[in-house]
Amino acid sequence: MLTLNWLKNEDNVVYGTDEELIPMLSKDLAIPDLERRIKLFRETPCKEGVTLKGARRSSALMFIPDMYFDTDMVMGANVWLYLGEMRPAFCIYVPWQEVETAPAQS
Numbered sequence: 001m002l003t004l005n006w007l008k009n010e011d012n013v014v015y016g017t018d019e020e021l022i023p024m025l026s027k028d029l030a031i032p033d034l035e036r037r038i039k040l041f042r043e044t045p046c047k048e049g050v051t052l053k054g055a056r057r058s059s060a061l062m063f064i065p066d067m068y069f070d071t072d073m074v075m076g077a078n079v080w081l082y083l084g085e086m087r088p089a090f091c092i093y094v095p096w097q098e099v100e101t102a103p104a105q106s
Contacts, residue, residue, distance in 0.1 A: 002061065002082050004069045007089055015075065015091045025081060025090060030055035038062065038079055038092060045079075052081075
């Protein structure tokens with residue numbers, strides 16, 4: 001059962017970017033359009049999340065913890081995939097953009 005305390009245990013979570021996690025998860029879950037579905041969910045998330053069904057009887061809950069649990073947690077504003085208690089949850093985060101600043105005028 002998915003609980004906030006389970007997610008807060010770092011032994012249960014794998015953190016990575018789209019490029020690091022989506023190819024592996026797409027293949028593992030047999031969901032070829034996983035990247036597109038994550039992008040759409042980022043644009044229009046819903047509180048209860050979305051269950052993704054793949055081939056080979058696989059499924060994952062795609063959700064945003066801050067919305068799902070009505071709380072703030074570390075990395076909780078990102079899209080997560082929950083595959084069940086026997087597998088880690090995957091936090092698919094978007095890295096911060098580096099912003100170049102102009103040198104200060106003296």
